[in-house]
Amino acid sequence: MASNEESKNYTKKNSAIAVLAQDPRLMQWMRRLVEIESPSDDKAAVNRCVEAAAEIAENLGGRVRRHRQRAYGDVLELRFGPTAGKNAEPVMLLGHLDTVWPMGTLKSMPFRVADGRVWGPGTLDMKAGVAIGLAAIRALREADALRRPVTFLLNPDEEVGSEVSRPITEKLARESKAVFVLEPAQGLSGAYKTARKGVGGYTVRVTGVAAHSGVDFTSGHSAIHELAWQLEKIRGFTELERGLTVNAGVIHGGTRSNVIAAEAEAEVDVRIARAKDAARIEKKFRGLRARDRGCVVLVEGGMNRPPMERTRATVALYRRAATIAAAMGFDLAEAATGGGSDGNFTAALGVPTLDGMGAVGEGAHATHESVLVKDLMPRTALLAEMIRTV
Numbered sequence: 108m109a110s111n112e113e114s115k116n117y118t119k120k121n122s123a124i125a126v127l128a129q130d131p132r133l134m135q136w137m138r139r140l141v142e143i144e145s146p147s148d149d150k151a152a153v154n155r156c157v158e159a160a161a162e163i164a165e166n167l168g169g170r171v172r173r174h175r176q177r178a179y180g181d182v183l184e185l186r187f188g189p190t191a192g193k194n195a196e197p198v199m200l201l202g203h204l205d206t207v208w209p210m211g212t213l214k215s216m217p218f219r220v221a222d223g224r225v226w227g228p229g230t231l232d233m234k235a236g237v238a239i240g241l242a243a244i245r246a247l248r249e250a251d252a253l254r255r256p257v258t259f260l261l262n263p264d265e266e267v268g269s270e271v272s273r274p275i276t277e278k279l280a281r282e283s284k285a286v287f288v289l290e291p292a293q294g295l296s297g298a299y300k301t302a303r304k305g306v307g308g309y310t311v312r313v314t315g316v317a318a319h320s321g322v323d324f325t326s327g328h329s330a331i332h333e334l335a336w337q338l339e340k341i342r343g344f345t346e347l348e349r350g351l352t353v354n355a356g357v358i359h360g361g362t363r364s365n366v367i368a369a370e371a372e373a374e375v376d377v378r379i380a381r382a383k384d385a386a387r388i389e390k391k392f393r394g395l396r397a398r399d400r401g402c403v404v405l406v407e408g409g410m411n412r413p414p415m416e417r418t419r420a421t422v423a424l425y426r427r428a429a430t431i432a433a434a435m436g437f438d439l440a441e442a443a444t445g446g447g448s449d450g451n452f453t454a455a456l457g458v459p460t461l462d463g464m465g466a467v468g469e470g471a472h473a474t475h476e477s478v479l480v481k482d483l484m485p486r487t488a489l490l491a492e493m494i495r496t497v
């Protein structure tokens with residue numbers, strides 16, 4: 108921990124931080140974005156949020172490009188600072204404007220500031236992070252310290268797998284020097300995330316033969332009993348020591364208790380810590396065969412996000428951030444998480460990626476979703492310094 112004196116000196120030397128200290132805009136922007144509800148599956152709603160973010164960015168001198176989408180809201184590409192070129196690789200800020208909250212949630216979970224926290228749907232995950240990114244850019248501009256190109260990408264579909272935004276994320280990441288992901292930090296201590304598990308999903312569908320369970324028992328082939336047997340096998344795919352886990356989170360099947368079930372299926376979530384385990388788990392799922400010869404087992408799905416492995420380049424970014432944080436007067440830890448983000452895609456391309464650089468809080472996807480007010484300014488200042496110095 109740096110002394111107070113040290114952190115005061117640091118602040119004096121960095122005019123961007125001085126600008127930030129008197130900036131009410133961060134809170135205003137956060138409020139504006141949160142009060143425009145934006146569930147991933149409501150294109151018009153997400154686009155209202157896209158419009159608000161684009162307007163804020165334009166007022167900060169940002170160059171706005173909207174990648175129009177048919178099924179989802181638009182992907183919003185913002186450019187700040189000098190134009191990117193051969194000798195000026197941009198830094199990429201990465202975030203999303205969609206949330207998991209359905210329209211109308213604000214009625215029971217309004218935006219409010221109380222008990223040292225900002226509450227509301229999508230505050231932590233991750234509209235506060237978006238506001239932090241914008242405030243960091245503003246601070247750098249005001250201090251005449253925005254010397255490098257910054258690409259700020261805001262996706263409309265992160266909470267549902269980033270199907271349409273992924274190619275744009277990957278293209279912009281490839282031309283960037285580093286990617287800073289503005290997803291929430293880990294836990295209330297606010298650790299940056301240097302590793303994330305890869306995420307996949309499989310549907311295991313069993314077709315059997317229906318029959319009356321009393322009159323005609325032996326001519327039936329139960330899809331449910333077959334699925335139960337398959338699930339026992341799938342449970343065995345988990346290898347905790349490798350960081351590989353498998354969870355059947357949803358099952359469906361059957362019609363009535365006196366009918367031998369003709370259909371049953373399970374949705375299985377898969378997490379991997381190592382990229383090479385994608386092939387390992389794929390082989391296991393594809394190798395599932397019906398034990399009851401009267402049943403057919405069909406497997407669909409695969410890995411969606413590759414793992415973000417803890418690479419040397421990511422650790423170097425984290426160390427730089429921890430040094431800056433110490434000079435500002437706070438400790439910055441690093442953490443690994445089982446959850447995925449769009450940072451998984453950029454890290455898998457080999458682009459140095461640091462995640463969890465958004466707000467500090469708790470309750471993402473839960474009714475107590477909230478952000479700690481005291482950390483908003485320090486995190487913004489840290490992000491600004493990372494953009495300036497990386």
Ligand SMILES: [Zn+2]
Nearest residue numbers: 232233265290
């Ligand atoms: Zn998120």
